[in-house]
Amino acid sequence: MxxxxxxxxxxxxxxxxxxxxxxxxxxxxxxxxxxxxxxxxxxxxxxxxxxxxxxxxxxxxxxxxxxxxxxxxxxxxxxxxxxxxxxxxxxxxxxxxxxxxxxxxxxxxxxxxxxxxxxxxxxxxxxxxxxxxxxxxxxxxxxxxxxxxxxxxxxxxxxxxxxxxxxxxxxxxxxxxxxxxxxxxxxxxxxxxxxxxxxxxxxxxxxxxxxxxKGPLHGGANEAVMNMLTEIGSVDRAESYVREKLANKEKIMGFGHRVYRQGDPRAKHLKVMSEKLTKLTGKPEYYEMSTLIEGIVTGEKNLPPNVDFYSASVYDSLGIDHDxxxxxxxxxxxxxxxxxxxxxxxNNRLIRPRADYTGPGMQKYVPVELRD
Ligand SMILES: CC(=O)SCCNC(=O)CCNC(=O)[C@H](O)C(C)(C)COP(=O)(O)OP(=O)(O)OC[C@H]1O[C@@H](n2cnc3c(N)ncnc32)[C@H](O)[C@@H]1OP(=O)(O)O
Ligand SMILES: O=C([O-])CC(=O)C(=O)O
Known part of the structure; x- marks a missing residue:
């Protein structure tokens, strides 16, 4: 198999x-x-x-x-x-x-x-x-x-x-x-x-x-991005934060994708909205932090932002609770x-793939009172 x-x-x-x-x-x-x-x-x-x-x-x-x-x-x-x-x-x-x-x-x-x-x-x-x-x-x-x-x-x-x-x-x-x-x-x-x-x-x-x-490798990443921006807190802390994470082989939320290689086409629309809205709401630092992080992750890992990255600062600008x-x-x-x-x-057919078994070979059942 x-x-x-x-x-x-x-x-x-x-x-x-x-x-x-x-x-x-x-x-x-x-x-x-x-x-x-x-x-x-x-x-x-x-x-x-x-x-x-x-x-x-x-x-x-x-x-x-x-x-x-x-x-x-x-x-x-x-x-x-x-x-x-x-x-x-x-x-x-x-x-x-x-x-x-x-x-x-x-x-x-x-x-x-x-x-x-x-x-x-x-x-x-x-x-x-x-x-x-x-x-x-x-x-x-x-x-x-x-x-x-x-x-x-x-x-x-x-x-x-x-x-x-x-x-x-x-x-x-x-x-x-x-x-x-x-x-x-x-x-x-x-x-x-x-x-x-x-x-x-x-x-x-x-x-x-x-x-x-709900999982952070999928839709949950947008909240995780906002948690990261909040944790960083200011533009001057962004670079060291991200470089340290990358050095520790930790993932940066909102980057990478299973299918896209050159970049997620949805991200640019949210980036434009993020720039506009963060300025309007007087919180441009979240956009500035985001672009700085994008520059580092793209440069270091060749991983472009996905849809979750700029949606975080867009929703935050709309005053929406992060969760x-x-x-x-x-x-x-x-x-x-x-x-x-x-x-x-x-056009239904049951979806049922197979697993390649990696457990032990055939074993003989031993009654509980005789087990070590
Ligand atoms: C709407 C959506 O669901 S979009 C995706 C939202 N998820 C995120 O933003 C979470 C962060 N991103 C990731 O975890 C991944 O890029 C995924 C899950 C989206 C895609 O993952 P996969 O195609 O399975 O790639 P995988 O996780 O195997 O990573 C491949 C390599 O890239 C690295 N990598 C992938 N994404 C990232 C990231 N965001 N930050 C740092 N490194 C990353 C991995 O560490 C791995 O490195 P290695 O080969 O040195 O071990
Ligand atoms: O397609 C994926 O793997 C994840 C994604 O970007 C989405 O669901 O919008």
């Missing part, structure tokens, strides 16, 4: 959702650069789920469905209040809450394609509300209900604070949502597909995917996970 560690380079499925070819990322053939500059997150959701951009009427209909489904069952809000709030990471809360949502969805185990699509709409609609509601409940604040007249980016920021966000904040947040929406067969998407390939339900698939995204960064990734990526889950159901 040949083992490919971490399944690097292994092609495990066909998919018509997104592609990474020669370091270029496309969603259904649309270059991510084009989408980041021009598209709303809702248009991208439609694109991923239907493999075409919506007409105005189709987009209006999707927006209406999302708005109608954004409120949470009151039981889920009450459940948040039972969590050991000061010990719970919001990704753990989100993973649990999505699983709980499944219990209140009468169609949870209904397997026909229309029912699965309806569940996709309901889950996508509720993800921002789950994150913002938990963020408020844990601070002892009243949850703020979603508004029907706001898109997902504006609504998220509104539900978090109760204030209507500035246009620049909506633009930045929408761009981040567009950039994180899908990424071929990344670890969390693969997890979702493995789960539903057993013909398990959509909620189980998304719950599993959230668990995989909500990865849940925000999930608010966006759930669109891709759902697209992949629906695609998996359409």
């Amino acid at each position: 040949t083992v490919t560690r971490g399944l690097e380079g292994v092609v495990a499925t066909t998919s018509s959702i997104s592609s990474i070819i020669d370091d270029t990322l496309t969603y259904v053939g649309y270059n991510i650069d084009d989408l980041a500059e021009n598209a709303s997150f809702e248009e991208v959701i439609y694109l991923l789920w239907h493999r075409k951009l919506p007409t105005k009427a189709q987009l209006d209909e999707l927006n209406k469905q999302l708005a109608e489904n954004a409120e949470l069952p009151k039981e889920v809000i009450e459940h948040f209040k039972l969590y050991p709030i000061d010990k719970v990471h919001p990704m753990g809360a989100l993973r649990t809450a999505v699983s709980l949502l499944g219990l209140y969805d009468e169609e949870a185990d209904l397997m026909d394609p229309e029912a699965n699509y309806r569940k996709a709409v309901r889950l996508q609609a509720k993800m921002p509300t789950l994150v913002t509601t938990f963020a408020r409940v844990r601070k002892g604040l009243e949850p703020i209900a979603p508004r029907k007249d706001l898109g997902i980016a504006a609504n998220f920021l509104y539900m978090l604070t109760g204030n209507e966000p500035e246009p620049i904040a909506i633009e930045a947040f929408n761009k981040a949502l567009v950039l994180h929406a899908d990424h071929e067969l990344n670890a969390s998407t693969f997890t979702a597909r493995v789960c539903v390939a057993t013909l398990s339900d959509v909620y189980s698939g998304i719950t599993s995917a959230i668990g995989a995204l 909500l960064f990865t849940p925000i990734f999930a608010v966006s990526r759930v669109s891709g996970w759902l697209a992949h889950i629906l695609e998996q159901y359409e």
Whole structure:
């Protein structure tokens, strides 16, 4: 048996959702650069789920469905209040809450394609509300209900604070949502597909995917980047900090990628937003620190920044708590996970690879009282 560690380079499925070819990322053939500059997150959701951009009427209909489904069952809000709030990471809360949502969805185990699509709409609609509601409940604040007249980016920021966000904040947040929406067969998407390939339900698939995204080698890296910037604290400390880490063979969060070699095409959009927003909010040092770190890591290790690196200072500039960064990734990526889950159901085969056994050879069972 040949083992490919971490399944690097292994092609495990066909998919018509997104592609990474020669370091270029496309969603259904649309270059991510084009989408980041021009598209709303809702248009991208439609694109991923239907493999075409919506007409105005189709987009209006999707927006209406999302708005109608954004409120949470009151039981889920009450459940948040039972969590050991000061010990719970919001990704753990989100993973649990999505699983709980499944219990209140009468169609949870209904397997026909229309029912699965309806569940996709309901889950996508509720993800921002789950994150913002938990963020408020844990601070002892009243949850703020979603508004029907706001898109997902504006609504998220509104539900978090109760204030209507500035246009620049909506633009930045929408761009981040567009950039994180899908990424071929990344670890969390693969997890979702493995789960539903057993013909398990959509909620189980998304719950599993959230668990995989949480890790710091994947979506959890954006929070880890912010922790690093906070720990460094000032621009003059950045160089020695990073050089010491590299000398100790420690990883610098937000750098490197399993697939990209020349660089992650999403990072440059977030870098531009980070420069703009950190200046506007009077915290340019986070951008300056980031560019300095980028120069060192790229120079020393030839590792360019990935999507998580500049998203950290963007979200921080928007006044968002650092442990909500990865849940925000999930608010966006759930669109891709759902697209992949629906695609998996359409042409399903159980995903079950093999392991090359390296344990002991055949052994004889010895009763417990005779064992040394
Ligand atoms: C949305 C996303 O999921 S994007 C990725 C987010 N994750 C991070 O930013 C965490 C930091 N980055 C990493 O851990 C890795 O680059 C990964 C997990 C993203 C990709 O990893 P892989 O392709 O498996 O590379 P692997 O971890 O085997 O590293 C290969 C070599 O590069 C080094 N390397 C990789 N990333 C980094 C890094 N961020 N900092 C320093 N060195 C690194 C490794 O130490 C290793 O060196 P060695 O060969 O001397 O032992
Ligand atoms: O593709 C990957 O391995 C990780 C990544 O960048 C993503 O999920 O956006």
